[in-house]
Each structure stands twice: as C-alpha cells, then as structure tokens.
Amino acid sequence: SSGINAEYGMAEYFSEKQIEQFKELFGNFDKNGDGDISAEELKCVLQSLGEKVKTKQCKNMIKQYDKNRTKRMEFKEFLDMMANVFQYHLSHPESKTGNGADIAQNRKLEELFDSLDVDESGYIDEEEIIKLTEKLGEKMTIEEVRELIGQVDKDGDGRVNKDEFKRLMSAK
Numbered sequence: 001s002s003g004i005n006a007e008y009g010m011a012e013y014f015s016e017k018q019i020e021q022f023k024e025l026f027g028n029f030d031k032n033g034d035g036d037i038s039a040e041e042l043k044c045v046l047q048s049l050g051e052k053v054k055t056k057q058c059k060n061m062i063k064q065y066d067k068n069r070t071k072r073m074e075f076k077e078f079l080d081m082m083a084n085v086f087q088y089h090l091s092h093p094e095s096k097t098g099n100g101a102d103i104a105q106n107r108k109l110e111e112l113f114d115s116l117d118v119d120e121s122g123y124i125d126e127e128e129i130i131k132l133t134e135k136l137g138e139k140m141t142i143e144e145v146r147e148l149i150g151q152v153d154k155d156g157d158g159r160v161n162k163d164e165f166k167r168l169m170s171a172k
Helices: 004-008 014-031 037-049 053-063 075-091 100-116 126-135 142-154 160-171
Strands: none
Touching: 014 037, 014 075, 037 053, 037 126, 100 160, 126 142, 142 160
C-alpha cells in the first residue's frame, strides 16, 4: 500500500492508523520538536505506557535501534523498536504475566538454541538439523528438514533464528 506505511516500511507490522498514533505519541515526547527523542524523553514515553525503566536502560535501547549513531531516536527508529515490542508480545503472549517460570523457560530455550547453533551464526540451518537428527538416531532427508524449517521460518530465509526456534519449542 502507499502512504505512511510504505514511507516507513512498516506495512507488515502496523496499520496506517497505528503509525499515526505512534507519530502522535512520539510527538508528545519530542519535547523540543527536533524530530528525535533523547533517553530522558524515551523514559517518559515508556513510563507513560506502564513500563518501569531507568535512564540507563533507555540509553541502551536507543543504542540498539540508533542506526545513524546520533544517540537519539528518530521516528523510524522508534517504529522499529515498537515493531520488535509488538512482535515479541505476539509471539510470547505469556510474557505479559512476566512470571519467573516463563523467564527460566526462555533462558533454557536460548541455551538449547545456542547448543544447536554449532557455527554460532545465530541461525540453525539445514546442516545443523541433519547433524542433530543423526545424533538422535533419526535420519532425516533434506526434504524433511526443509519442510520442518518451512513450518517455523517466518522470514523465509531457509534458516531458523532464535525467535522462530522459541516459537517452535513453545507451541502447545
């Protein structure tokens, strides 16, 4: 679609109405109207959304999304952050409760993923899955492995990233 979604590359995440709402929210916290928000301003945004955060955490968040290294968050970077937050909550509905068991389970899944990601690429690829199934005494064909990957490969890159793996392992 054309319009604001295309402009920010966010059509797959947010409706035009949501982007307009984020723009309004962003504008409310861009106190000096310079088009970006500081760590202090971001802290106010997040606290208004019910998040308990410290300025240092906000600086780290900005650093994570600060593509142009200005130490401030522009609207496009703010949208990237919101997309990640929404994606996380959609794929982890249980995280809203924030109980310790979920956190421990999440940590276990991350450790399992890391042990399967033999080449430490951040992905589990066909070769790593085949090696794993051989270790477990299950010989899988490349077609079976591709089918397995296809079931969880949300971004279509032919590999399984950590989020896709956690989604697969958490499926009830």
